[in-house]
Amino acid sequence: MPDMVTPAPTQTGYWTEERLMMRDMARDFAMNEVLPVANKLDPEKGDIPQDLIDKMGELGFFGILIPEEYGGLGLGYFEYCIVAEELSRAWMCAGSIIARGNTFYRSIPARNETEKREKIALMAEGKYLGAMAMSEPNAGSDVASITCRARRENDDWVVTGNKYWCTFADRANFLNVVCRTDTDPNAPRWAGLTSIMFEKKPGTFPKGVSSASIPKIGYFGWKTFELAFDEARTPALPSREFDGGAFKAIASGLEGARAHTAARSIGLAQAALEDAIAFSKERVQFGQPISDFQAIRFKLATMATEIEAARQLMYHVCNEIDSGRRCDKEAAMVKYYAAEMAERTTSEALQILGGAGYTTLHAVERYWRDARLTKIFEGSSEIQQRIISDAILGKPTKT
Structure with a gap:
């Protein structure tokens, strides 16, 4: 996979120096540590190795949302989702597994406060999931x-x-x-x-x-x-x-879960775009690289635009969550749009690769298969449409 093709954001708006550093650290880890493992094991349906989980724990990825007093980083959903996006650019299971710490610490089983603190500290290191x-x-x-x-x-x-x-x-x-x-x-x-x-x-x-x-x-x-x-x-x-009280507790975490799924969807789409760009520059047909053909160029332009639109909506939703403002409609929107976008984009990337894309020799087919799932889990696209339509129209009239 080539380097990021879009320019890095400037230190304005949502971005701080610390967030940029965290994004870059997650990106480097994803490209250098996760991607080679994913390319080897995913075609074999292999499991993510424990040593990779341990490395993620050492970097603090499992404790992003865990308060500092419990051994975590004490950060917000913005940081959580930018890390999930970068990890999912390599392997969606890596972008997903960090939830096994970040979103589980509130319901950790413990007999007393001392035991609770000990377990959460281990969770932040990826050692108790x-x-x-x-x-x-x-x-x-x-x-x-x-x-x-x-x-x-x-x-x-x-x-x-x-x-x-x-x-x-x-x-x-x-x-x-x-x-x-x-x-x-x-x-x-x-x-x-x-x-x-x-x-x-x-x-x-x-x-x-x-x-x-x-x-x-x-x-x-x-x-x-x-x-x-x-x-x-x-x-x-x-x-x-x-x-x-489990139903209310589950419902209270849906905004963050939907933002996390959007982040994973965006990561998959970005990876597919980058692979498609690289392939289009290398693949020569009729005496020229296919990146010269308008049909391919317009596909790539549309893909890049939709990815960035989803990403900016995700940033907004994360900022609202971290600010303590309710955003159930917007969270449903970003989950719905990002998941639908990811399936379209990864499919277009596979089309650009042609027959090569329909083999397990290229990672695009992995992104395509995984993107399809984002429309189903954490609330299907149809569930998100229902939430959005209820928010703008009110509940359906009962007959």
Whole structure:
């Protein structure tokens, strides 16, 4: 992949010297450390190596959002998303895995404050990471339809049910399992959901939990599982997602999650653009490089414009989140636009490479496969359109 083709931003507006340094550090690491590993392992459907995770931890990537008092960097979503974008330019799983620390520290399982601090400090170093078990075979975007149940027996939770799309569940140090704990038929569907923590050793699953790896067409670098809980027991430890409050806790983090997905989408699109530019200059047809042909030039111009539009919207959303202002509509917009843009852009890049793009000899096919997923996870494009339309039109009129 060639160097960045767009000029570096000046130190105005959103940019500070510290942010520029962090962006450049993440870019150098992505290009020099992550990309070679991705190019080797992704075609083999291999997992991201532990030593690469350790290096990311040493650079502080898992603790960007974690407060300094707990051993993190104490920064904001702007920094978090510029790092995620750069890492995703090499391998989307690398841009994604940092969420296993940054967004999990608030719900970390701990018996007391001392244990909590110790675990969060390890999390900031990438040494204590979590995995989310929320979706189910019949509950994806409709979180309120979760049926996996948990009941209290003395000091334990006992969990029974199935979970789906649990990425990194095998290598995580703990599972955050969203369960239904209130069976009141008169309560709202979203009420009575509780996040229950299962601690475990990486490479294993807790007693009473069986797993099956889900075959995917992309998003390699880590495995995604279906989990079955059969009277699985775990200590009832205090967490932010107190009994019955998981739905609101999940909803409160959606703005940041959508900005993070936008960042990953933009990283994929930028990588595809850069590869397409390099190829167009090298590929000669009819006696001249195809970059001389207007059809190719206009494709590249459109791709670059859409990437930059998504990036600037992402910066705005991150700034709003860090400023404490509500931006659920704008977060839905950037997630929707960036994901749709990433699929278009990576597809156009593959088209520019022609037959070469349809091989695993070039990374463009990886960006294309991974970009397709961004339209589905963290709330599908259709869910984002519903949020946006409700914000500008109000809820649909009931008949």
